[in-house]
Structures are given as structure tokens and as C-alpha cells.
Amino acid sequence: MAVLGIDLGTSSVKALALDGQGSALALAKAAYPVESPQPGWAESDPARWWQAVVEAVRAVVGQLPKAAKIEAIGLSGQMHGLVLVDENGRPLRPAMLWADTRATAELEAYRALPQRVRQRLANPLGPGMAGPLLDWVKRHEPAVYRAAHLALQPKDWLRLRLTGKAATDPTDASATLLYDLVEDGWAEDVVAALGLNAQMLPEIKASAAIGGELSREAAEIFGLEAAISVAVGAGDTPAAALGTGLLEPGLAQLTLGTGAQLIQIYHKPLPDETGRTHLYRAAAPGSWYGMAAVQNCGLALDWVRQTLGANWDEFYASAASVAPGSEGLVFLPYLVHERGHQPHSQQGGAFTGLRTGHGRDHLLHAALEGVAFGIKLALEALPEVERAAYLRLAGGGSLHPAWRQMLADILGAELVAVATANASARGAALLGGIAAGIWPDAKATLALAPVNQASTRPDPAQQPLYKSAYARFLTLSKTISPAR
16 A cells, blocks of 8 residues: 655655555655746746656656555645636646745735735735736736636646646635635635636635546556545645644744745634734644745755855855854845745845955855845744744755754754655645545544654854844845845
8 A cells, every 4th residue: 555645846846655654665856947037937837847747656656566556646735826727727827936026016906905804814915825926917918817717726736637626725725815714715805806706716625635536647647547536635834744743733843945934833823913924724624824934945045056056065065164154244045025024025135245255165155044044034923933842844955964053053943853855745645645544634644753853953152153143134134225
């Protein structure tokens, strides 16, 4: 017996097969590009997604032991974006992604909503969310808008491609700025106020519900049997929480990838009255999570890496080879617009304080510091996070020891690494297993959670140096002139 999890990320897809005890049987990954045809745009071609999914799933199927048979499939995926499809499920334009900022002007329509209505959205306004993006398409691409049958999230488009069935789940729906967190359903008054077509919004089903069966066409392509149950699935962040066993309040988790997410689980909705952090539905029924999200994490680091011609080992090694503060060099990582906790991010990114004595390692080290400082700023905005005794650390961007130590020193928190770099794919697989009845519910999967690894504690000698550098970072974030 095996269950398959497919995680449709921003720049790559991961396919992971687990056995009945939650142990990994096979893993494969395939990449695809993020395009920026105009400044501030972030798009992907769903056809490239599908090619990568086929490559990754076929690779996993080829690695499976002969006795292992895929009996269920679950999905997770990048959140907030928009995939518009016609009545036959064909994409009408490239997918618009969470990092996209073209819909900034459309946020004015949200600001014009009555306060009581905005409060029920329970989230700061972001241009890369499905609601503003859909409004942008209505205004700027009316022919596409009129032809659109459904407005889907990435993982929901993938399930449609796998099964022919359309739906979404509460975790993705609650992250669209079209969802009422109080009434727990589509915000019909917001949809009407924006003049959007409510018929484009798919039915909402539980994350672990059966969302359809694998079609014969997809089964033949993958080398699997047809009619395998496919779970509705969840967004990548709540899937990662399930995959790492983060189901109860009192713990906090930092996941590092293209973006970074700091989350805490709640058993009742607790909106952030300051409007700096997010509130979404969790993958387990009756649960929510508060989140401080950082757009400019791996995205910003990868830009620096490619621009300076460094590999990842060189990049992360600079965390230990250069002294804290990078000898006065500061990197402001705001290559894309940041979330509500950082009001000054529209100015754009910058290296500042450059001197002739600085070399490439200083630039790399400063980039790591700048991203870590951005994470610290988000951490400070998350309500009740100070009650957590430590931070769980997950995600593929958290593996290098020197980078972990820098994060612990800057955040001033003990970091306990979760023993999986594929938390979202793992959570997706567990949702598939729950949907198929292999496990009765989310709580039953706690027994399968990966064991935490050794912790990384802050170095008392380094913390004052990073505290000074952080203060300089905050000052520069507020005072550097906006980019033109």
C-alpha cells in the first residue's frame, strides 16, 4: 500500500509516496519557470505545470517497490494565485501567482468596503490574492473574463486536470480575499460589491474529502490504475502543518521556501486586529491558523544567487564566513511587494553601505541577513508567538547549518528542525490517505509525524551584533527613497 502526495509549488512540483506507516518510499521533483512579462507580474504556464507533474509522478512510480500500490492521491499547492479556465477546463491565460503585484490599484475597491465587511475577510490586503487578480482581469482583459467558467487555485486546477471535477477547499478559499472567515464560506457581499461573477467560484469541500477519481487518461500517462481516489487537498502551508504534525495550539512553525511562513494553530478564529498578519482555515476540520508571511525569502535569495553567479553552498557558507553586520553592508530584500507587516516594502530592494573593502561574500552574507531580518519583522507581528517555547523549522530552504545558526541568532529563538524537507507533499499524501479511509482523520496522522531533529540555539555572543544590524535595517527600510 502507498499514498501519493503532489505538491504544486511556485517553481517546482514534488511528488512523494508514503507507506502506511508514513515512511517515504519515493520522491521526485521537476521544475518550471516563473515568468515576468512585465514589471511586477508573476506568471506560470499551467501546461508547464502539467509536464512537470507527469515527469515527477512517473519518476515516483518507477521507484516504488513492486509490493507498493498507489491507493490514494492528495494535493497541495502554492496559494493565493488565479487560474482561469473555460467550460472545458482549459486555461485561458497564464496562471497569475502570489508574487504578482499588478492588481495593486484594484485594492482600492477593497478599501472602499464597509469596515464590518472587511473585518470578516480577516486578512490584510494583498495584490497577489485571487480576488484582486480576478478584478484586474475583469478590468483589463474583459474578453478573458467573459470566457472564464471557473476561477481556480493552482492545486484545484491540477485536480481538475486529474479527475475532471472542480472544487476548492477552505484553506485555499480563505486565502482569496473572497471568503468570510466569520460565516465560513464565500463572502457573497464582497463578490457582489466588486461586481464579480459568483458562478466562477467553485464549490468548497473539506480538504480530506474525495474530490474525484483519477481519470483513465491521467492514469495511463502516470502508469497507475484508473479510479484512484483524489483528495480535494489543501494549500501548501496548511498541508505542511499537517505533514509535520502541527495540529494543536501553543507551537509555532517557520517554513522556508520561495516565500517564508510563520504560523500558529488556533481552535477558533482569532483575527489580527492590527491587520498585519493573516488568518486562514487549517487542513484539519475546526482549526484555523494565524500566519505572518514573507514574500521575499527564497525568491530574493535566488535572485541574488543568480545575479552574483554563486551556488547555494557558497551562499549559505557566507553566513559563517562573514561577521554579523556585513561590515556595514545592508540588503533590503523587497524585490516584490511585501505583506502587511512591512509597510515600507514598495520602495524596492537595495544593497546600501557598499565600500571598496566589500567582496562577493559580503554581498551574499548581507542578503541572508536582509531576508532573516524580514522574517524577524514578520515574527514580531504574529500575535501570541511569544508564548511558543521554540520555533519548529521546516522547508527545503532550512537545511544548511550556518543558515540555521544565523536565523536562530537573529530571531533570538531556539529552532527545532522538523525531520522532513517535503512537508507540503507529505501533508498532501496524508490528506489522500484520509480521504481513502486509510487513516480515520487528521489526529490519527500524529502518530506518523516526523521526529524532530536536534535544535539550534541562539549564540549569546552573536545576538548583540545582529541586534545592532537589525536596528540599522529597520531605519534604512523606512528612509530609503522609493524606487522609480
